[in-house]
Each structure stands twice: as structure tokens, then as C-alpha cells.
Amino acid sequence: MSEDQPLSAVSPVLHELRAGTHTRHVALEKRLPFFSNTLDLERYTRLLSAYYGFYHELEERLQHSPWMTHDFDLQARLKTPALRRDLQALGVSIQSLALCETLPALHSPACVLGVLYVLEGATLGGNVLRKQMSQRLGLEGHNGCAFLYVYGEATGRQWKAFLEFLGSVPLDAQARDQAVQAASSTFSCFEHWLERQEVLL
């Protein structure tokens, strides 16, 4: 996780989100099979199908949440369209995919922020993952690897803009706590879902 910003540039909520989710990130990263010798095209396709079942449902909820702020351009940041393109390129029939029902609760604007932190942060490992998938499986943006590098060269800019947005939202200690709980719950719901889909190591 990024340590390269001076402490003064890190908003209190970002600091708490990082501290509150670091362990979960490390644990999930270890269980994802992107770097495993056992990963082949079939397993990658099942993994991405499981991602779809989670992202599709969570992004639907965000789109319909009354707590979703208009200051954040959710439409421009949806990841499900890239997943759909990848799965189509890989020959998956999307209609038949299982969808996740156990999702983080979105009962306040702070919860929405916590979820967005995880979904936006998850793009940061994308460059290394897509290089790996290119070398191992010959996948690029057009044939099954658009999701992993969804913002392409704009990844850093997009993250910076998200952090500015996050830092601009006034949050008291209780709201910050809600954001951390929601972020933490996003990681655990995702991990449980991937586990149930039998795609983790």
C-alpha cells in the first residue's frame, strides 16, 4: 500500500481506512491465484466470472443508493462493463453466472465512501496483474484483460482524484468509523464470495 505521500497529505479517513484494511488486503492478495503456477485460462475465466458476480451486484447497489453523492462520477468509474467485455471475449455466457447476495451494508454516505475506497484502491495492483496475465496467458485489453487495467495509464491520476474527493468530504470520528467498517466488510464479503465460488488458493 502506498507510503509515498507525506503524512500531512493523508486525510484522517484515508489513514484510518488504510490501517483498518491492511491486514485484509494482505490476506486476500495471498489467496488470489494470479501468480500461482496452477492458473490457466480456465481458472482465470472462473476467477473473473466470480469477480463479475460481486462487482455487478455491488455496483448496482451503489447506483441505486440514496447515499451515493453526485460529487463522485460513479458512471465513469464502473468496472462491471470491463468485466462484461472480458467475459464475452472469453466466451462466457453472462446470464448464467452466479451473483453475490451478501454485500456490505450501505446505510450512510460514509459507508458508500468506504466501499468506494476498496473498489478504487483495487485498481492499483492492476498494472502488475495485467503484465502477469499477458506473459502467462497472452491476455490483453481486447481479449480478456480489460478489467485488471481498467483505467490504463490513467490509474495514478484516477486514484489521486479519488483521494482528493475522499479528503474533501467532511467526516466526524463516528462517520470515519462507519467508512472503515464498510471497507473492511467489502473485503470480507468479497473474500467469502470468492471462497464460495472456489476460485481462491
Ligand code: HEM
Ligand atoms: C493479487 C492481487 C492484488 C495485488 C497484487 C494488489 C496490489 C496492490 C498494490 C501494489 C497496491 C498499492 C499501489 C500503490 O501503492 O501505488 C494496492 C493497493 C490497494 N489495493 Fe490491492 N492488490 C490486489 C488485490 C486487491 C483486491 C482484490 C482489492 C479489493 C477488492 C484490493 C484493494 C486495494 C486497496 C483498497 C488499495 C489501496 C491502499 C491505499 O490506501 O493505498 N487489492 N494493491
